[in-house]
Amino acid sequence: MGKSSSLSASNNPTKRAVNEQVIKQINDQVANQLNTGILVVDNEFNIVVCNRFLKVHTDKDINKIIGHNIFLAFPELPEVWLTRKLNGCMQLNTPGFCSWEQRHHLFELPHTRPISTDSEFMAQNCTFLPINTDENGIHVCILIEDVTDVCHYQTKLQKTLDDLALMSRIDGLTQVYNRKHWQESLQQEYAKARRYNKSLSLIMLDLDYFKLLNDNFGHQCGDMVLIEVSALISSLLRVEDIFGRYGGEEFAIILPETNINGALELAQRVCKNVAAAALTYNEQTLNVTISLGVAELSKHETNYEELITLADKALYQAKHDGRNQVSSLTA
Numbered sequence: 001m002g003k004s005s006s007l008s009a010s011n012n013p014t015k016r017a018v019n020e021q022v023i024k025q026i027n028d029q030v031a032n033q034l035n036t037g038i039l040v041v042d043n044e045f046n047i048v049v050c051n052r053f054l055k056v057h058t059d060k061d062i063n064k065i066i067g068h069n070i071f072l073a074f075p076e077l078p079e080v081w082l083t084r085k086l087n088g089c090m091q092l093n094t095p096g097f098c099s100w101e102q103r104h105h106l107f108e109l110p111h112t113r114p115i116s117t118d119s120e121f122m123a124q125n126c127t128f129l130p131i132n133t134d135e136n137g138i139h140v141c142i143l144i145e146d147v148t149d150v151c152h153y154q155t156k157l158q159k160t161l162d163d164l165a166l167m168s169r170i171d172g173l174t175q176v177y178n179r180k181h182w183q184e185s186l187q188q189e190y191a192k193a194r195r196y197n198k199s200l201s202l203i204m205l206d207l208d209y210f211k212l213l214n215d216n217f218g219h220q221c222g223d224m225v226l227i228e229v230s231a232l233i234s235s236l237l238r239v240e241d242i243f244g245r246y247g248g249e250e251f252a253i254i255l256p257e258t259n260i261n262g263a264l265e266l267a268q269r270v271c272k273n274v275a276a277a278a279l280t281y282n283e284q285t286l287n288v289t290i291s292l293g294v295a296e297l298s299k300h301e302t303n304y305e306e307l308i309t310l311a312d313k314a315l316y317q318a319k320h321d322g323r324n325q326v327s328s329l330t331a
């Protein structure tokens with residue numbers, strides 16, 4: 001009995017045909033209920049199978065695109081790139097993949113999320129699977145996964161991380177680099193200047209009689225002056241120059257590939273511009289000046305800190321000589 005029933009399942013052609021039909025129905029229903037696009041093309045890139053996902057997400061009549069070339073049915077597809085991808089998959093008989101990070105989408109399918117994204121189209125991960133059929137040779141099955149949410153939250157997360165990284169380098173009050181980042185930059189510029197035998201100069205600057213300004217006009221006025229003066233100085237620099245708040249009312253500028261003459265010229269310009277700036281607080285005119293110390297890297301320094309010490313000494317000299325001026329020192 002057992003033997004005859006097992007024989008009937010595999011050897012009875014009618015039963016086998018019924019089984020195959022049932023399996024096809026199951027496969028079709030599963031494919032049509034999946035929240036993944038399934039599109040199968042033959043070796044001439046004609047569409048052989050297309051599931052309901054693509055019907056739901058496009059206004060195309062799926063029955064009309066079966067048998068048509070994929071690049072005619074979906075003209076938005078990158079033909080050169082996708083042809084190479086499909087051919088590679090068929091020839092090597094190995095799967096391929098394309099993530100939304102490489103290409104945000106292949107198919108222009110509008111996304112249905114109530115979230116705002118940078119693109120009007122659904123972000124997609126696409127997998128390319130080689131399918132071997134007995135009669136018609138190799139096909140490729142393209143699986144289209146909707147990853148709009150992943151893309152949206154990943155992009156938001158990356159932006160937050162970028163903002164945090166920036167914030168960790170920036171002084172909260174003046175928006176110029178903070179001391180930690182500035183000092184790390186100097187360390188790098190020092191190493192570069194030594195390695196490539198390039199010149200490197202430093203300007204240390206400090207607001208004059210700032211305590212008096214705070215005492216006379218209040219701390220808020222002092223803060224406003226720090227913001228305005230650093231914005232003014234930033235506007236006078238080249239993009240390669242690295243401007244930072246060294247602490248309190250002391251600032252510092254790294255000048256890569258700049259010798260002492262270039263650094264002195266810039267320092268004079270900064271000094272004059274700050275002194276000439278028309279700063280007011282509560283309708284009162286403020287006379288703000290700065291003192292600057294300039295130093296150039298020479299063969300004598302053995303580390304970047306010695307360059308800071310040199311520029312700091314020059315700054316002290318400028319203060320001592322009467323403020324609102326530039327002084328320089330060489331080792």
Ligand SMILES: Nc1nc2c(ncn2[C@@H]2O[C@H](COP(=O)(O)OP(=O)(O)OP(=O)(O)O)[C@@H](O)[C@H]2O)c(=O)[nH]1
Pocket residue numbers: 173206207208209210211212214218219220221222223226247248249319323
């Ligand atoms: N408003 C404000 N004041 C600050 C800030 N950081 C430091 N200060 C003040 O800056 C003043 C610096 O005073 P001093 O070091 O005596 O220097 P100075 O009065 O500028 O005198 P010289 O440098 O010799 O010209 C102090 O009163 C600090 O409280 C800040 O972020 N905001």
